Amino acid sequence: xxxxxxxxxxxxxxxxxxxxxxxxxxxxxxxxxxxxxxxxxxxxxxxxxxxxxxxxxxxxxxxxxxxxxxxxxxxxxxxxxxxxxxxxxxxxxxxxxxxx
Amino acid sequence: xxxxxxxxxxxxxxxxxxxxxxxxxxxxxxxxxxxxxxxxxxxxxxxxxxxxxxxxxxxxxxxxxxxxxxxxxxxxxxxxxxxxxxxxxxxxxxxxxxxxxxxxxxxxxxxxxxxxxxxxxxxxxxxxxxxxxxxxxxxxxxxxxxxxxxxxxxxxxxxxxxxxxxxxxxxxxxxxxxxxxxxxxxxxxxxxxxxxxxxxxxxxxxxxxxxxxxxxxxxxxxxxxxxxxxxxxxxxxxxxxxxxxxxxxxxxxxxxxxxxxxxxxxxxxxxxxxxxxxxxxxxxxxxxxxxxxxxxxxxxxxxxxxxxxxxxxxxxxxxxxxxxxxxxxxxxxxxxxxxxxxxxxxxxxxxxxxxxxxxxxxxxxxxxxxxxxxxxxxxxxxxxxxxxxxxxxxxxxxxxxxxxxxxxxxxxxxxxxxxxxxxxxxxxxxxxxxxxxxxxxxxxxxxxxxxxxxxxxxxxxxxxxxxxxxxxx
Numbered sequence: 001x002x003x004x005x006x007x008x009x010x011x012x013x014x015x016x017x018x019x020x021x022x023x024x025x026x027x028x029x030x031x032x033x034x035x036x037x038x039x040x041x042x043x044x045x046x047x048x049x050x051x052x053x054x055x056x057x058x059x060x061x062x063x064x065x066x067x068x069x070x071x072x073x074x075x076x077x078x079x080x081x082x083x084x085x086x087x088x089x090x091x092x093x094x095x096x097x098x099x100x
Numbered sequence: 101x102x103x104x105x106x107x108x109x110x111x112x113x114x115x116x117x118x119x120x121x122x123x124x125x126x127x128x129x130x131x132x133x134x135x136x137x138x139x140x141x142x143x144x145x146x147x148x149x150x151x152x153x154x155x156x157x158x159x160x161x162x163x164x165x166x167x168x169x170x171x172x173x174x175x176x177x178x179x180x181x182x183x184x185x186x187x188x189x190x191x192x193x194x195x196x197x198x199x200x201x202x203x204x205x206x207x208x209x210x211x212x213x214x215x216x217x218x219x220x221x222x223x224x225x226x227x228x229x230x231x232x233x234x235x236x237x238x239x240x241x242x243x244x245x246x247x248x249x250x251x252x253x254x255x256x257x258x259x260x261x262x263x264x265x266x267x268x269x270x271x272x273x274x275x276x277x278x279x280x281x282x283x284x285x286x287x288x289x290x291x292x293x294x295x296x297x298x299x300x301x302x303x304x305x306x307x308x309x310x311x312x313x314x315x316x317x318x319x320x321x322x323x324x325x326x327x328x329x330x331x332x333x334x335x336x337x338x339x340x341x342x343x344x345x346x347x348x349x350x351x352x353x354x355x356x357x358x359x360x361x362x363x364x365x366x367x368x369x370x371x372x373x374x375x376x377x378x379x380x381x382x383x384x385x386x387x388x389x390x391x392x393x394x395x396x397x398x399x400x401x402x403x404x405x406x407x408x409x410x411x412x413x414x415x416x417x418x419x420x421x422x423x424x425x426x427x428x429x430x431x432x433x434x435x436x437x438x439x440x441x442x443x444x445x446x447x448x449x450x451x452x453x454x455x456x457x458x459x460x461x462x463x464x465x466x467x468x469x470x471x472x473x474x475x476x477x478x479x480x481x482x483x484x485x486x487x488x489x490x491x492x493x494x495x496x497x498x499x500x501x502x503x504x505x506x507x508x509x510x511x512x513x514x515x516x517x518x519x520x521x522x523x524x525x526x527x528x529x530x531x532x533x534x535x536x537x538x539x540x541x542x543x544x545x546x547x548x549x550x551x552x553x554x555x556x557x558x559x560x561x562x563x564x565x566x567x568x569x570x571x572x573x
Contacts, residue, residue, distance in 0.1 A: 063377035077135040093235070095235070
């Protein structure tokens with residue numbers, strides 16, 4: 001997997017997926033940074049582990065804690081909607097979206 | 101022989117019957133006004149951490165065990181990233197590479213099963229309402245605990261898909277996992293369907309169907325899609341890989357998204373949630389509370405009580421009704437008599453009074469006592485039905501109801517004879533016919549006596565007395 005190459009097309013695709021506006025004059029700098037990050041992972045992969053079958057996550061780590069199924073008060077709609085750019089009654093309003 | 105073989109796989113979302121959401125303590129009833137069931141965790145405010153609901157895991161394990169799945173000792177929550185207003189965090193917490201359950205199966209016919217690929221846990225998204233003024237977002241549903249049950253592509257017809265869903269729903273209701281109400285959205289289904297030439301082992305291009313809100317709708321949509329794909333293939337064309345939405349009122353589906361636009365979710369393990377560990381001891385303790393599943397109960401009802409298949413179908417439709425039946429029999433009632441009453445009067449009373457079975461004041465012990473009075477001929481069948489209603493309405497024992505209503509059966513000839521005489525006097529024509537050996541008018545005479553006694557007279561004694569009184573051929 002150390003062969004993940006980040007080219008300009010991949011960078012633009014990621015920006016689109018993340019809904020980021022990427023000015024053309026910043027592409028080269030970001031491309032360089034992303035390539036550095038990906039090659040850092042390649043370096044990590046090169047480390048030889050005693051037992052590669054053992055998953056890193058959870059090895060010795062505590063499992064996710066569980067909470068009893070007891071309701072706590074919810075926020076009021078006014079709090080939920082405090083940062084809403086637009087609201088109608090107690091709903092958020094966003095530009096009309098329909099499945100493309 | 102058909103030219104093509106239909107291949108269907110289902111993805112079923114089931115809402116777990118928890119009091120709170122999967123990762124937040126907000127109430128999970130999802131009722132009420134918009135945005136009144138929302139916790140800071142649900143809207144992904146900075147600094148919050150998801151806290152996993154123990155009961156959700158227990159119910160998910162119940163679901164897994166009920167379908168014979170393999171509960172995984174360690175599973176991982178992953179982020180499924182996409183931008184859509186129903187998802188305030190920008191990602192849905194789901195399970196991807198390491199689901200909590202693998203395998204399992206659901207019966208689709210006698211000796212035929214559909215294997216399951218996996219079951220995973222995930223949180224629900226919010227509700228969107230599209231209006232001309234924009235899209236309204238209600239986050240009450242966002243974060244509610246779901247399991248997604250993914251079948252193998254083992255189903256070979258729309259009928260099998262319907263059988264799969266019906267049986268799965270029955271099993272999950274029995275196991276107490278969910279109410280599985282498709283109309284209300286606590287069970288939802290997406291279907292994948294493709295066709296391949298008969299004899300081929302290579303699956304054709306599949307189409308995903310969405311917006312299927314009932315078992316019948318799933319079947320209709322798949323039947324439509326089967327015809328649509330057959331027509332395309334028969335004309336030498338190619339099926340397009342796409343997602344299609346079912347429009348039930350039009351009886352057709354419409355393309356929503358082609359595969360080229362398939363979303364890229366960039367799943368990765370959620371750094372906020374360490375692995376979910378489900379110990380073997382926990383699984384076993386849940387297994388021990390699971391109780392009997394529908395297929396086993398049906399077999400037992402047939403062998404232990406000798407009930408007809410129809411009765412068994414009704415009595416095993418949910419766990420509570422079958423328990424009620426067994427408690428009635430345990431209280432001394434004859435099995436078939438109890439079954440008859442439960443299938444008619446008990447179910448009718450639940451509908452009429454609008455109460456769940458647990459709130460019916462005719463308890464199994466009281467029903468058994470009522471049936472005993474009936475078999476001892478202390479009251480007539482007509483009167484027993486009145487007593488039954490009174491027992492619930494006034495919360496009393498059958499004998500108390502019977503006495504309060506004055507519905508004890510009248511069988512003493514001395515009490516009935518004056519009424520018999522009155523009936524014969526009132527309907528002389530009918531009496532004359534009976535005397536000539538025509539039996540039909542006897543019913544009118546009996547009816548006269550029954551009305552006079554408000555249904556309390558013993559019909560056999562009445563008939564006997566009528567015949568003796570009228571005499572003749």
